[in-house]
Amino acid sequence: MSALRFQLRAPPPQRLDCSALTPDRLRGVSLAEIARLPLQTTRAALSVGDVFTIAAGDAGDIVIAGGSPLMDDIGAGMTAGTITIEGEVGIRAGHGMRGGRLRITGNAGPYAATGLLGGEIEIGGDAGDFLGAPGAGEPAGMAGGVVVVRGSAGARAADRLRRGVIVIEGDSGDTPASRMLAGTLVICGRAGAAPGYLMRRGTMFAQHATPLATFSATGSVDHVFRALLARALAPLSAKAATLIGGAALARFSGDLAGLGKGELLIAAAA
Amino acid sequence: MTAEAWIAGREATRGAAIAAIARRLVASANPLVAGLATDIAGAEAAHDLAQRLGAVLDHRHSPAALADLAVMRESGWLVTTPMEARAMADCVVLVGTTPPDLPHSPPPFAPERARRVFRLAGEDMMLRLGLLRAMLAGRRIAADADLTTIAQALRAARYAVICWSAADISPLAIEMLCRLIEDLNDTTRCFGLPTPAPGNAAGVAQALAWKSGFPFRLGYARGRAEHDPWRFDAARMIAAHETDGVLWIGDEAPSVPAGMFLAVLAPEGSDTGNAEIVISTATPGRDADAILFDPMIGALRFQRAAVPQNTLSPPAAILEAIAALCDQTVATC
Structure with missing residues (x-):
């Protein structure tokens, strides 16, 4: 059976709450009912049918053709199935997602993968600030699952990350891995300024990074875990596998301002 | 009219x-x-x-007010009021250029103790606050004389107060200060004094x-x-x-x-x-x-x-x- 397909009619007139467009919530719902689901975030009513043309298909495999930076909360809370967005999305893509696969071919706005608990998110373009961070007022960031960004990410990627893996194939903005609690961040390009600020535990890999003076060099590592992690990530990101499983990496421990049990593993430290 | x-x-x-x-x-x-x-x-x-x-x-x-609020609601903080700070503080660290100076006279509620007032300003505030906290945690780390003096004063103080303004420093720097204050409370008393947004x-x-x-x-x-x-x-x-x-x-x-x-x-x-x-x-x-x-x-x-x-x-x-x-x-x- 082919995918349940939504085609964007025109750029949306307001920010949309797309959290209703998940396999969990559309399974067994008729096309007429889907068309009536509300998407609005302002007082002006707007339903799925106003914004998209819908082609019937398997609700476990949703395709949204034509993205917009106003499409917020895409895939939020999903537990199974797949969503593919052919285009870009707004804030909080995959917020609180528990399972399934969310694929975005374009850019994602800020707060993508916040509160992620499981599943897989792939962002074909760039991600905004606070990738995998806590949502407003939440005590911890992403706590499971895998995120792969083919482009670059904004500031504070993996902020207060608790579990799971984030791969950024390009560069990251400032203070990646800030306040990190655990989990893994891989930056295949250049890490922004002050990586690992207030980091407690966890691991950050980077091709290029400049560690802060509150990180201390602890030699180079050739742990078995690198080979295992490289093998596990190879199907998701060849670049990440090359960096992780490649030449010896310089290891830095910190942030010594705090607990200091985090580690930065850097190919070219400067 | x-x-x-x-x-x-x-x-x-x-x-x-x-x-x-x-x-x-x-x-x-x-x-x-x-x-x-x-x-x-x-x-x-x-x-x-x-x-x-x-x-x-x-x-x-709201940017400044929410920067303070984010630290408070996400990980907690220990703060005091200017009245209390004036009455009790024997060591005051002013972070950035905004927080107003406090009288350098001994605190009225602890007149036997002199009051030391420091101002920490300049470039790279995030890193310097990190170095200060690392030093207070007893890490062997290279830092300038100013930071060393402040760290010693904070450790020796009976009631220290650290003032900042969210308009001056980044949200992560505020969090670093609040964790530093928490650390100091293991051995002595120390409180934050955020300058409220207008x-x-x-x-x-x-x-x-x-x-x-x-x-x-x-x-x-x-x-x-x-x-x-x-x-x-x-x-x-x-x-x-x-x-x-x-x-x-x-x-x-x-x-x-x-x-x-x-x-x-x-x-x-x-x-x-x-x-x-x-x-x-x-x-x-x-x-x-x-x-x-x-x-x-x-x-x-x-x-x-x-x-x-x-x-x-x-x-x-x-x-x-x-x-x-x-x-x-x-x-x-």
Whole structure:
């Protein structure tokens, strides 16, 4: 059976709450009912049918053709199935997602993968600030699952990350891995300024990074875990596998301002 | 007597201006009530108006206020008040250029102890605060003489106070300070003293919180209270054309793009941007009795008008009048 397909009619007139467009919530719902689901975030009513043309298909495999930076909360809370967005999305893509696969071919706005608990998110373009961070007022960031960004990410990627893996194939903005609690961040390009600020535990890999003076060099590592992690990530990101499983990496421990049990593993430290 | 209201640059009666604002806000798809430099009654009235309209609420100084609030609500903090700091502190560290100096005389409640006051300013504040905390944690780390002196003073102090202003330093630097303060409390006493954001931001945040459960950057478009520090950023919404009707309360109103409605309720002499409708208000606490957040005691306090006058209404009264008309307009359509 082919995918349940939504085609964007025109750029949306307001920010949309797309959290209703998940396999969990559309399974067994008729096309007429889907068309009536509300998407609005302002007082002006707007339903799925106003914004998209819908082609019937398997609700476990949703395709949204034509993205917009106003499409917020895409895939939020999903537990199974797949969503593919052919285009870009707004804030909080995959917020609180528990399972399934969310694929975005374009850019994602800020707060993508916040509160992620499981599943897989792939962002074909760039991600905004606070990738995998806590949502407003939440005590911890992403706590499971895998995120792969083919482009670059904004500031504070993996902020207060608790579990799971984030791969950024390009560069990251400032203070990646800030306040990190655990989990893994891989930056295949250049890490922004002050990586690992207030980091407690966890691991950050980077091709290029400049560690802060509150990180201390602890030699180079050739742990078995690198080979295992490289093998596990190879199907998701060849670049990440090359960096992780490649030449010896310089290891830095910190942030010594705090607990200091985090580690930065850097190919070219400067 | 000068006029107290203007519509499109012409003098108007207050009633006409209130009716025009109500009409335009009711017709807006995504109204925004912002600025919010007002007293507690004004904040409550603004909240109730926004709830009726389905509008978004944001404060002019929310970036700084939310930076402090984020640390407090995500990981907790230990803070004191300026009164307490003056009475007790034997060691004061002023971070950045904004926090005002404290008297260098011994603290009145501990006169036998001298008071040492340091100011930490300059480049790379995030890193320097990290180095200071690392040094206090006993890490062997290279740092300049200033930091070493401050670290020794903080460790030796019986009651240290660290002052900062969220307008000066990054949110991560604030968090570093708050964790450093927590660390010091293992062995001695140390408290933070954040400089509150202007425009009664702390008072407004409290009023919105007891009304809705959330501070500013609060929206009612979907009939329930939603809090989103990114989506409900007034400056961002105006720049991105995500609102079509703005009611600004207080000074420093923005200029809005063509086609966007802007009304301003502000004391005479305020910057009203390119507002279509302006209503002059009394200044709460100066020419009208008001309850405001008093930074000295770190709590809400009643303030009697210094120069009472009866011609101009406080923002709360105007907001209530607008809300009453909104109800009628909604009821009749």
